[in-house]
Amino acid sequence: MSNAVTDVLNRLPKAISDRLQRGRNWVLLHLRMRLRYVAVVIVVSSVLLPWLGSQVWIDPVVVGGQLAVPLVSQEFFSLAFDPVILLGGTGALAVYWRFGQTEYQLRHRLYEDIMLVPLADADDRHGDPPGSKRAVQFEMDRSVLVLGETGSGKTEAIKVLAHQLQADPDEAFVIFDYKQDYQAFFPEDDIIRLSSRDSTVTWNVFNEIEEDGDYDEIAKAVFAGAEVDNDYFTNAAAQVLADVLRLIQLRAKPDEIPTNVDLIGFVDTVDVDHMREWFVAEDLSSKKHLPDGVEASSNIVSILEERVKAVFRDDFGEAGTFSVREYMADPRGRVLLLDFPIQQSASVQPIFRLLIDWSIRFGLDDDRGSYYILDEFAALPELDMLERLINAGRAYNCYAILGVQAIPQLRDTYGSDKADSLLSGLAQEIHLRVGQGSVEYCRKRIGRERVERNVGPDEDDEWLVETDENDIRVFEDYPIGEDTLQNFEAGRGVVHTPAGRQHGRLYLLDAINGRLLPADRPGLAARLWSRLFNRTQRQPALEKREPEAPPQLEERQKD
Ligand SMILES: Nc1ncnc2c1ncn2[C@@H]1O[C@H](COP(=O)(O)OP(=O)(O)OP(=O)(O)O)[C@@H](O)[C@H]1O
Ligand SMILES: [Mg+2]
Structure with missing residues (x-):
């Protein structure tokens, strides 16, 4: 044979x-x-x-x-x-x-690599976005941006997408819930709620630490976004905090993991001289920041004390065992809901930023799927891991759905270059109603098109391309007006995929719940007919992908 x-x-x-x-x-x-x-x-x-x-x-x-x-x-x-x-x-x-x-x-088992954006009143299809007019397909292996000002329907759109994400028991699902929008979205039993009040678990910063460098990372994160009078003092305070964490761990009984209570107790009671003594005894490098008899030493320690007390407050100041690291290693079908307490926003921001960064870091550390819903993430100080999540996530099965109010907000937080790099990594986007500051970005994404218009002979236009003898002039113009973009009703927007775009009004989740199937799947009769008589293959559900380079493991830096 x-x-x-x-x-x-x-x-x-x-x-x-x-x-x-x-x-x-x-x-x-x-x-x-x-x-x-x-x-x-x-x-x-x-x-x-x-x-x-x-x-x-x-x-x-x-x-x-x-x-x-x-x-x-x-x-x-x-x-x-x-x-x-x-x-x-x-x-x-x-x-x-x-x-x-x-x-x-x-x-998910059936259509494991697509997500649908179901649309009502769909028109103005441009290019060839995968899926149909009534349900544009997103590929699961790329992150998605949902852009829109307050009340434009971002959160509702994100829910429609989140509903289609897998929650296989061993896949992590992390949600940054800025406005308590997602509490009722998941069954209560499946949620691990972490916040400064009414958390269902108590967080322990020491449980996040795996290797020596983590002390420095965490200390730096605690000071992220801090109002800084003096860079030197703040940096020194962060380095001292790293060594304080090391010291507490070193002085704990063997097999005992200290808690946030130990940290707060330590900074509350220990004075500069003791701290220096212990740093010297354990040969910790930040002893250099606390020289004897210098006022700066006590300044640094009081900056540290103030910061730790402000950040590790309420539930974050309790003695607990929960860590994002352990959750990511074993999610057991649960969803990690980081419920942001808006009324204390400034003080707890660093912890939320740390928790998100940490979850991304561990998500990128293994090949199991992990999903991140980061609605209004630009309200937090810059996330260190976001760029890697967007640009390298697909190699590690990590996908994000990002909600942003305005492009200028993103630029403020991340700086222009990084914001541009983040945006260029996001090929799948939903643009809802936007404000003035984002219009330019949306228009660029839509691009100009040639349109024919009959105009008077003197009209001057920088985008005029050609004129024929009947005064029909061909312009290059944006097909969707600036005003239109700024006046979409809630839920209306433009869905962009790498292959094209589609305009329409998104359905609310309630309206499509239970009816969401890939729209291009023909009925049984049509399938049989084409099998028997046409013998043509039906369109694949997804655009043919470019042959992809294998994930570049060597590029991955180990933090
Ligand atoms: N697709 C839709 N169809 C009809 N109404 C919608 C749609 N999406 C949103 N809305 C309406 O708009 C309201 C605001 O939506 P949503 O909370 O999603 O906006 P948002 O952009 O997240 O606003 P915020 O910035 O305040 O979080 C919803 O309560 C709903 O009434
Ligand atoms: Mg919202």
């Missing part, structure tokens, strides 16, 4: 089992999506049909004048629609609803 035939035969069982698996998932998904209707039909039938069965007798068909075969007998009705059996069936459905695979688990 030739090699090719053996090859095909070897692959056959796997191909068949993949097909069967997909078919099973497809059936389960449809059952799942229509479960409530199935339950209603069963309950109604269980009440009505036994009665109907006793009322209606369907005439037996007489075969050859002798043998009478009842088409549907009374016994059949009363047995098949026996209330006990039927209520049991409904119960089984309820059990499946509660414990079976969720709709999005099934959907």
Whole structure:
């Protein structure tokens, strides 16, 4: 037998089992999506049909004048629609609803590499965005930007996308919840809520530390975004804090992990002289920042004390065990909700920034999927890991959905160059209503098009391309007006993919829940027809990807 035939035969069982698996998932998904209707039909039938069965007798068909075969007998009705059996069936459905695979688990299994942006009143399709007019497809392996000013519908759009992300038990799902928008979005049991009040877990900064460099990273993070009078003092205070953390760990009993309470207690009670003594005893490098008899030493220590007390407050100042590091290693189907307390925003910002950065860092550390919903992340001081998440995330299965109010806000936080680099890494975007400051960015993304307009002979326009003898002039102009971009109603916007864009109004999640399937999937009849007669392949769900360079592992720096 030739090699090719053996090859095909070897692959056959796997191909068949993949097909069967997909078919099973497809059936389960449809059952799942229509479960409530199935339950209603069963309950109604269980009440009505036994009665109907006793009322209606369907005439037996007489075969050859002798043998009478009842088409549907009374016994059949009363047995098949026996209330006990039927209520049991409904119960089984309820059990499946509660414990079976969720709709999005099934959907994700079937269409694992796409996300849909379902649109109403869709028009102005440009280029060839994958998917259809009514549901543009995003690829799962690239991060998404949702841009829009307050009230434009960012959060609602993000929810539609988040609903389609996988929450496989071993995939981490991290949400930065700036305005308490996502609390009710996930089942309460699945949420780990971390905040300065009413947290469901208590965070321990010492549990985040894995290697020596982490002390410095954390200390630096605690001082991020601090109002600085004097750079030298602040930097020195950060270095001293790193050594304070080291010292507390060194002085803890073996096998004991100190807590945030120990840290606060330490900075509260220990004076400069003791600190210096201990630093010298343990040969910690920041002893150089605390020379004896110099006022600067106590200044540095008081800056440190003030900062630690401001940042590690309320729940963050309790003795706990939770760490983002452990969550990322073993999410167990839970969602990590970083619930930002807006009223104390300035003081707790550094912790939130640290928690997000840390979650990204550990997400990029292994190949399991991790998802980041960072709505209004530009309200936090600059995230160190964001650029790597956007640009290298796909190699490590880390995907972000980013919500931003305005491009200038992003530039303020990240600086122009970095903001541009972040934006250029984001090829999938939803632009909702924007303010003046973002219009230019949106227009650039849309690009100019040639339009024909009949104008008077003297009209002068810098974008005029050519004029013909009938005074029809061809301009290059933006196809969507500046005013239009600034006046979209809530939920209306332009969906950009690398291949093209589509304008429309996004559905609210409630309106599409349970009905979200890739729109380009033809019905069964159409598929059979094309199989039998056209013999053409249906359009692949996704644009053909450029052959991709293998992930560049060597480029990855180990922090
Ligand atoms: N697709 C939509 N269709 C209809 N109404 C919508 C849509 N999206 C949003 N809205 C309406 O707009 C309101 C604001 O939406 P959303 O909270 O998503 O805006 P946002 O951009 O996140 O605002 P903020 O900056 O305040 O967080 C919603 O409460 C809803 O009433
Ligand atoms: Mg919002």
